Amino acid sequence: MERKLIGVDLGGTTIKFAILTENGDVQQKWSVETNILDEGSHIVPDIVDSINHHLDLYKMDKDQFVGIGMGTPGTVDRDKGTVIGAFNLNWKKTQNVKDEIEKGTGIKFALDNDANVAGLGERWKGAGENGNDVSFVTLGTGIGGGLIAGGELLHGVAGAAGEIGHVTVEPDGYLCTCGKRGCLEQYASATGVVHVARDMAEEFSGESELKTQTDDGQDITSKLVFDLAKNGDVLALRVVDRVSHLLGLALGNLANTLNPESIVIGGGVSAAGDFLLDRVNKYYQQYAFSTVRSSTQLKLARLGNDAGVIGAASLALVFA
């Protein structure tokens, strides 16, 4: 009997689920809304119910499964299987996620943080091409990282390895929510791009649709900035250049440190595609050491929203 994996990608708005083969092929996918009411106390029971319900639906038995893997926001204790401080889930107190899910489903459970898990996914079945050394950077509302070196996910002593979003790229730059100044996240996340655009619009005096929309008080998004840049808007092009410069600097230094086969760029901002990649690459080439420049390649993520469930499922392979 071929055994299966379950991957769970827990986010602030939806919980995504998938059933996969041990080779990482997705066979079933579904999702439910995340109910963060009552200090997020419904989340774990909802996960258990949803898994049990779908196994019933597909007439599958718990013994068919190697295990469940999950990616989650917050600070993860992988040994204890607990999570704390996931503010978008309203999880302020320690949650015994592993114990409750194992008890509720009868299936073994492993977890890690969401960026690490997405990194595992892109490495396994995406742009990382199952390499031993793959770095993943996700440019979303914030910036997260998942670093695989020598075939293993790096965690560091306090689980903070891969905090690429908080690498300092502008020593006296924008104040970050983390309390430091000049973090990459303040420039190259979706919110960072908008911040850069607003500041540059203020100082810009030429002809620009981005300038007009900003001055009109319209809602500026990272996507709008890239769309306008692609259409040749002068200000938008300058914003993209500044963002690409700082991202190229951070990724160059990441590559100088880890020399992975590839640095995979994912998350909402990466939807700008080759237009972004080409510009980041220009600066990356400038900041990467020669051996690194010729051996570490920047790539766009390939799995989109599936990276999380696929990578999460791969955590369960430890039980195989």
Place this chain on the structure above:
Amino acid sequence: MERKLIGVDLGGTTIKFAILTENGDVQQKWSVETNILDEGSHIVPDIVDSINHHLDLYKMDKDQFVGIGMGTPGTVDRDKGTVIGAFNLNWKKTQNVKDEIEKGTGIKFALDNDANVAGLGERWKGAGENGNDVSFVTLGTGIGGGLIAGGELLHGVAGAAGEIGHVTVEPDGYLCTCGKRGCLEQYASATGVVHVARDMAEEFSGESELKTQTDDGQDITSKLVFDLAKNGDVLALRVVDRVSHLLGLALGNLANTLNPESIVIGGGVSAAGDFLLDRVNKYYQQYAFSTVRSSTQLKLARLGNDAGVIGAASLALVFA
């Protein structure tokens, strides 16, 4: 019978040797000069002879040894056991180091690059306190790095992991020998400190012994800069502050990336001791993400010149 390890630290001026227990206690140490004549073709035979000679001297037999480990400059192919491009050894062509040493001594042999090996040494028996996640940075004529994460040395896809000396800290800064601009090595290595001192002396107009000596065309060294700074020389203090700032930035970002238990600072420049460490720490605290700041500690190296032979010997433990 207790088995032993041999550690070899190959440098451009001396080759250091040590015999150690499997626990890393040094029992014998000796060294020979490095003969780089004739394209460095005497080096490997000299190593073989010196080992065989000392085993005779100590009445030890090759069967007593688990293996020989060696740290070397240049580009290492660990699988093949070869080295190429070690310019301070005159090794321009590929050297079959492993084959020749195994044949010449009858003892198994493993090698890695010198900074990695020194990192292994400080991690095993030095300031790294045998932790699973230890980063080592050596501030010598150049700057090297050895990164241990999850208990394993990181190599990257082309062996260039840990190129901390070539992390960009000043985007439009000093031109580096590697061809890039603004590499950490150009500011915080022994030669970098002198470069910074000379440039700052030119712009400085106050009272300063460092200024006087520089203007007199005297030989400035990194040690002199730190000694004068310790005596309160205003210019020297500013130089140390600038060096510490850029080093704090680079180490803060290294910590944000790997979150090791400790970053161990070694090499000649680190002889400035707590005077340097305190100043680097001030900036490190500014650039490290909060979780990282409280979990990753900067430390001074403890093993001095022995780090190389001790770490090299630890490579041989793979044969145990």
